[in-house]
Amino acid sequence: MGGDHYQTLGLQRDATKAEVKAAFRRRALRDHPDRHAHSHDAAARADAARRFRLASDAYRVLSDDRLRAEYDLRLRPSSWSSSSASYGYGYGYGHSRRGRSWRRDPPGGGGAAASARFDWDLLLKSVTRRGFLINLGFASVLLTGAAFLDGSILEIWKMNNSGKSFEDAMESIEKVKIQKENR
Structure with a gap:
């Protein structure tokens, strides 16, 4: 799983299920491994298979309401940055990029509260199971x-x-x- 699922399928974040399905079908027709099975270029076959796996994973997540809601939660920008260049699309929680963490700071800021690192998203996921x-x-x-x-x-x-x-x-x-x- 890598990259932004919306970007993988070429969609906007407010895409409907029908748009997700249509975008996946277009990608599947273009990148399906069977379509490239007779290619003499092994690198091209491997790249098509990789793109198909990414598109399949993106479709699996974006077509399921619960998985999409969880994924969209992860896409929200963290509280420490407002720059669109530092959004952590597709990296998941806790993955650091350039020394910064994607986790949100707990309410109340620094001090003893900062060392506790309470994960509010995990709590939300737990209580809604x-x-x-x-x-x-x-x-x-x-x-x-x-x-x-x-x-x-x-x-x-x-x-x-x-x-x-x-x-x-x-x-x-x-x-x-x-x-x-x-x-």
């Missing part, structure tokens, strides 16, 4: 059930023991235990 959301839903159902059950038990106690508090009932139980022990 299907497994995390299912576990979060399950935990909320369990907590809601526990809260409901706790309130219900108190209401049942009040219905069956009108006029008595829980403490009074516990005192009477202790008195009965003491009486049994004395016998």
